[in-house]
Amino acid sequence: MYGNTGVRHRDKxxxxxxxxxxxxTVVVLSGKDRGKQGRVLRVNGVxxxxxxxxxxxxxxxxxxxxxxxxQGGILEREAPINVAKLQVVCPSCNExxxxxxxxxxxxEGVRFCRNCKADLNK
Numbered sequence: 001m002y003g004n005t006g007v008r009h010r011d012k013x014x015x016x017x018x019x020x021x022x023x024x025t026v027v028v029l030s031g032k033d034r035g036k037q038g039r040v041l042r043v044n045g046v047x048x049x050x051x052x053x054x055x056x057x058x059x060x061x062x063x064x065x066x067x068x069x070x071q072g073g074i075l076e077r078e079a080p081i082n083v084a085k086l087q088v089v090c091p092s093c094n095e096x097x098x099x100x101x102x103x104x105x106x107x108e109g110v111r112f113c114r115n116c117k118a119d120l121n122k
Contacts, residue, residue, distance in 0.1 A: 015045035018083050019099050019111075024120075026086040027096045028055055033081075037089060041078070049080035056081045092118040 020026060024040045038052040058079040064072030087096040090113040097113045099120065104110050111120045 016048040016083070018043055018045060018048070018050070020050050020083050020086050020088060025089040025091070026050075026052060027089055028052070028081070029085050029087055031056075031081070031085055040086075043083070044080065047080070048083055050083050050086060051078050051080050052086070053078065088120070090116060090118065091120065092116055 020040055020043060022040050022043055025037060026040055027037050028034055033055045036055050038055045040050050041053055042051045044050070056079045057076045060075045060077055062070065062072050062075055064070060088099055089095065090097045093113060093116040095115060097115045099111045100114050101109050101111050104119075112118060113120065
């Protein structure tokens with residue numbers, strides 16, 4: 001009952017390999033913001049979430065703090081959304097597309113659009 005029970009817990013620091021990168025244009029596949037497009041501002045690999053511009057707004061109630069010169073009130077800000085609900089929009093064909101990856105001549109990994117076969121270079 002005590003000690004090592006043989007059950008292995010997944011390391012909490014393990015990161016998910018996300019198909020979404022910072023700066024990508026994505027479309028939301030499901031949820032209240034379905035169909036909206038936006039640019040990825042930040043990706044959290046540990047939680048598997050991303051913050052997308054103008055998507056998944058929540059209201060945050062803030063208390064005034066005169067010491068830090070913060071005015072109180074209700075702020076609207078973007079909340080994290082699961083990366084499984086996002087699909088990358090290809091910049092060349094301007095359509096949501098699944099991504100593939102291959103290695104180029106220099107040996108570095110490159111993502112490409114499976115619809116038009118164009119590379120998604122930064």
